[in-house]
Amino acid sequence: MExxxxxRKYIWPGMLRLAHWGMALAVIVLLVTAWLLHWTPTVATAASDYHQIAGALLMLSLLLRFWLLLTDRTVAGWQALVPSRQSVSGMVAMLRFYVTxxxxxxxxxxxxxxxxxxxxxxxxxxxxxLSLTGFFMTEHPVVLGVYLPSLHRSVAPLVGLFTFAHIIAVVMHDARGKLADVSGMLNGFRLFEIKQPEIGKGTTEHRVSLDSLKVKSWRPGDDE
Ligand code: HEM
Ligand code: HEM
Incomplete structure (x- = not known):
């Protein structure tokens, strides 16, 4: 009987969380101020100022995240973003979760x-x-034949779409799952559900190897 x-395991390093929340705050302010810039000429000057400030925060957070991608050997490194063969079954299961x-x-x-x-x-x-075009487009609107303000404006809705879908997804994972995923991005700890022999039913000892969790797409029951 299982x-x-x-x-509970520490997964997200502090530096990754710092980059995440810096990026999240910056992107939300950038999306709001970009909308104001476009649709409300009366507040365009103030919106432009806040857009630039949030732009600086985004660039700092992104630099930190890129530095981690190159130097970190744990979950913040680029290797952690390369899907493995096990990830495919996890992707299919995730799609099933969203579709239903x-x-x-x-x-x-x-x-x-x-x-x-x-x-x-x-x-x-x-x-x-967005950072490169936003940074250079005022002084150098055309680079290598590309009109940077147009490129900046065309990429912006994709980030808006990501932000919308990402927030809905993480709220769904937290609300419909049992493992408090959003807290993980705040305190660094993720929860894992592990099957273990019931105490008092023929055994007094139960062990789970943490290494068995270190596959990229662990699923309930994999530890049996
Ligand atoms: C404000 C509400 C937000 C919440 C509650 C939130 C929460 C989370 C959570 C729980 C994860 C881990 C998901 C996983 O298991 O893969 C995550 C990852 C991530 N989130 Fe957010 N997020 C928010 C906003 C944003 C925004 C606005 C962005 C950027 C546009 C963003 C970018 C990312 C990225 C890039 C990751 C992957 C972690 C990394 O490798 O850096 N998040 N977020
Ligand atoms: C998530 C990231 C970003 C998004 C979604 C975004 C979106 C936009 C959009 C849609 C506009 C055009 C507004 C209009 O139609 O008038 C715009 C303008 C502009 N953006 Fe961004 N942007 C982002 C990041 C940045 C960054 C990082 C910088 C600076 C380093 C920047 C600097 C500018 C500048 C200078 C303008 C011209 C308008 C002005 O402020 O006077 N943006 N942005």
Whole structure:
């Protein structure tokens, strides 16, 4: 007879969380101020000022995140964003979870959600394009034949779409799953559901190898 138990493990390093929340705050302010810049000429000057300030915060957070991608050997490194063969079954299970609006079970995973791994990589590239175009376009609107303000404006809605979908997704994971994923991005700890022999039923000892959790797309039951 197996009883599920929760294992709490430190997963998200402080520097990754700092980069995440810096980026999240900056992107939300950038989206709001960009909308104001476009639609409300009366506050355009103030919106432009806050857009530039949030732009500076985004560039700092992104620099920190890129530095971690290159130097970190744990979950903040670029290797953690490369899907493995096990990630494919996790991706399919995640799609099933979204399509059924949380009716199908939420699969387990180690650090980055398997379906979102490639999306996070694309997001980092889009944010780099927005930062570079935003930084240079006032002084040098045309670079190598590309009109930077147009490029800046075309990439912006993709980041808006990501932000909308990401917030809905993480709220769904937290609300429909049992593992408090959003807290993980605040305090660094993720919870893992592990099956272990029931205490008092023929055994007094139960062990779970933490290494068994370190596959990129861990699913409930994999520890048996
Ligand atoms: C404000 C509400 C937000 C909450 C509650 C939130 C929460 C989370 C959580 C729980 C994860 C881990 C998901 C996983 O297991 O894969 C995550 C990851 C991530 N989030 Fe957010 N997020 C928010 C906003 C944003 C915004 C606005 C952005 C950028 C546009 C963003 C970018 C990311 C990225 C890139 C990751 C992957 C972690 C990394 O490798 O840096 N998040 N977020
Ligand atoms: C998530 C990131 C960003 C988004 C979604 C975004 C979005 C936009 C949009 C949609 C506009 C055009 C507004 C209009 O139609 O008038 C715009 C303008 C502009 N953006 Fe961004 N942007 C981002 C990041 C940045 C960054 C990092 C910088 C600076 C380093 C920047 C600097 C500018 C500048 C200088 C303008 C011209 C308008 C002005 O402020 O006077 N943006 N942005």
């Amino acid at each position: 009883q599920p138990a929760l294992q 609006l949380g009716g199908a079970p939420l699969p387990g995973w180690y650090a980055h959600n398997p379906l979102w791994m490639p999306i996070y990589t694309v997001l980092f590239l889009l944010l780099a394009v």
